[in-house]
Amino acid sequence: MAQDAIPIFVRDGLAELEIVAPASLPDRLARYLDLVLTTNEKFNLTAVRDRDQAWQRLILDSLTLVAGLVDLPEGAKLIDVGSGPGVPGIPIAMAMPGLKVTLLEATGKKARFLEQCVATLELTSVHVVNDRAETVGQQAKHRQAYDAAVARGVGPLNRGLEYMLPLVRVGGRVLTLKGSEAQQELDEAADAMATLGAGELQVVDAYPQDRDPNTVIVSLIKERPTPKTYPRLPGVPKRSPL
Secondary structure, X not given: OOHHHOOHXXXXXXXXXXXXXXXXXXXXXXXXXXXXXXXXXXXXXXXXXXXXXXXXXXXXHHHHHHHHOOOOOOOOEEEEEOOOOOOOHHHHHHHOOOOEEEEEEOOHHHHHHHHHHHHHOOOOOEEXXXXXXXXXXXXXXXXXXXXXXXXXXXXXXXXXXXXXXXHEEEEEEEXXXXXXXXXXXXXXXXXXXXXXXXXXXXXXXXXXXXXXXOOEEEEEEEOOOOOXXXXXOOOHHHHOOO
């Protein structure tokens, strides 16, 4: 792929985020973006259709989470909850190939697209699970089995935490991207954090150079085991969030 196929703002963004990865990363990300945008013409994967906007919202925004994951050891397990078109999980997996990444997606069409991405891009450390977070969070194979959980677009924080925290081990972390609604969602999620075992909370700007002051990362450390009653049955967290 020609060097000029990667927009300058993308290369600048990778440098600002201090992404330490093989030189081939931008081209691999571009191949992934091609898959997303081509498939998006056939069925709805994402509301983002403009290519430059997709670079920003799907790729660079996803990679802002790397700073909160760099201290994870080789072979650490990460789960992307509600992966959709593969964000933030696939860009993170490309930038951090030492992680074992699970993409959790409930919609069959989207899960099949993720499996296509994994095969086409030869993402050998990435696995797709086609199921609901409420169901997977009660399975011994997945419950409190991950070192980190990440998400974007799984709804308000009080709901998202019920999906994510049961999957993370004590001492693990949850990272989620939020916009200008972050403080309101945090206020509304106080009961969920206390109930589900959350501990230390940090809210940091996603970009170090004020590229997008409205996007923040909410970071939580899991301090206590999640009670066995959570997550509740499929659909309940959405109808009646904590």
